[in-house]
Amino acid sequence: MKWEGRRKSSNVNDQRGRCYSGGGRIALGGGGLGIGGLVIYLLISMMGGGDLGDVVGGAVLPPAQQQTQQQSTYQETPQEKELMGFLSVALADIEDTWSQILPKSQYKTAYKEPMMTIYTGQINTAFGAADSGVGPFYCPGDQTIYLDLSFYDTLTRKYGAKEGDFAMVYVIAHEAGHHVQTLLGVTQQLNTLRQRVARGTMSQTEFNRYSVAFELQADYLAGVVARYMQERGYLERGDLSEAMSAAAVVGDDAIQKRYQGYVDPDTFNHGTSAQRQEWFKRGFEAGDLSGWDTFKGL
Ligand SMILES: [Zn+2]
Numbered sequence: 001m002k003w004e005g006r007r008k009s010s011n012v013n014d015q016r017g018r019c020y021s022g023g024g025r026i027a028l029g030g031g032g033l034g035i036g037g038l039v040i041y042l043l044i045s046m047m048g049g050g051d052l053g054d055v056v057g058g059a060v061l062p063p064a065q066q067q068t069q070q071q072s073t074y075q076e077t078p079q080e081k082e083l084m085g086f087l088s089v090a091l092a093d094i095e096d097t098w099s100q101i102l103p104k105s106q107y108k109t110a111y112k113e114p115m116m117t118i119y120t121g122q123i124n125t126a127f128g129a130a131d132s133g134v135g136p137f138y139c140p141g142d143q144t145i146y147l148d149l150s151f152y153d154t155l156t157r158k159y160g161a162k163e164g165d166f167a168m169v170y171v172i173a174h175e176a177g178h179h180v181q182t183l184l185g186v187t188q189q190l191n192t193l194r195q196r197v198a199r200g201t202m203s204q205t206e207f208n209r210y211s212v213a214f215e216l217q218a219d220y221l222a223g224v225v226a227r228y229m230q231e232r233g234y235l236e237r238g239d240l241s242e243a244m245s246a247a248a249v250v251g252d253d254a255i256q257k258r259y260q261g262y263v264d265p266d267t268f269n270h271g272t273s274a275q276r277q278e279w280f281k282r283g284f285e286a287g288d289l290s291g292w293d294t295f296k297g298l
Contacts, residue, residue: 001086001165002234008088009095013117013144080149083168084118087147090169091116094176097228105289107184114179115144116172136171138178140187145175155246159258162245166235170222170243170280177221181214190214211269212252213294216279219247219271220292223283231287240284247280248273 076084099111135154136147152168155161181187193210196202226243229235248254251273253263270276282291 001090001169001229001236001239003086003089003165006089006234007092008085009091009113009116011095011113011115012084012088012091013115014084079152083149083152083165086165087116087118087168087172090172091176093229093234094173094225097225098176098180101224101228101288102180102183107289109183111180112143112183114138114176115142117144117146119146119148136175138175138182140178140182143179143182145172145179147172147175155249159249159254161249162238162242164238164242166226166239166242167246169226169229169239170246173222173225174218176225177218180221181217186214186217205266208267208269209298210295212271212275213298215270216275217292217294219276219279220283220286220294223280223285224287224289224292225283226280227284227287230284243280244277247276251276 095111095113099113102109102111136145136151138145151171155167155171156163161167178187190210193202193207197204197207222243226235226240230240250270252268252270253265253272256263256267271279279294286292
């Protein structure tokens with residue numbers, strides 16, 4: 001991605017973030033969903049009172065005090081400095097994409113820019129040591145994307161995504177997709193279904209299908225951003241395949257194979273590798289909201 005010398009978003013918070021939302025967090029999927037996370041996830045699912053968004057991604061934030069302490073001793077590496085640079089430019093591209101597309105879409109909605117809080121470093125989670133990296137997530141309550149820069153290493157080295165800046169652009173464009181879903185009311189609709197699960201009027205398995213559609217929609221929206229960037233000549237050779245590779249390694253089937261050795265489609269909540277790639281591609285090809293209804297047929 002060509003980013004040097006280009007506009008950087010002013011909505012980046014370079015600090016440890018905290019999520020104040022009562023509405024739960026929406027993760028990318030695969031962000032540290034280890035065995036511990038799966039077990040806790042299943043437990044909470046069985047209890048029926050859990051908030052899916054708080055556990056997908058397999059981690060919770062540590063107490064605020066601990067975060068502050070880590071920040072004060074933190075030294076930035078050259079790789080992280082570069083990550084900060086192009087992610088700030090990518091966020092600016094995301095802002096430009098949606099402030100142009102949303103008012104012209106069938107929804108005629110003004111775009112309200114989200115914040116992006118960046119923090120770095122491993123965080124010990126309540127789920128223990130299975131995989132302590134906190135995955136990226138979007139918090140509807142404060143309309144902020146939270147990203148741990150070390151997720152780049154998780155994505156490429158641990159999950160095996162192709163190396164390159166655009167893997168991370170896919171990640172934040174997906175999270176920004178959840179912001180668009182929040183502005184357009186889709187997140188709220190999913191939360192209503194989540195409450196039905198809590199009340200016992202919808203099964204977890206059925207809800208999971210809606211969750212998959214919701215996440216695939218965010219992948220579609222990430223594709224729309226990539227198209228916007230391509231039309232302006234910001235993409236470089238390999239960028240799209242980096243995004244496709246990242247979409248593949250965070251697929252539910254890939255994650256389940258990696259962590260539990262088998263695949264259970266009833267528990268999918270983000271979609272398979274193939275689905276995630278497919279919807280990213282559809283968004284890229286459409287370049288607008290015309291084909292974004294992933295809920296069709298549910
Ligand atoms: Zn997501």
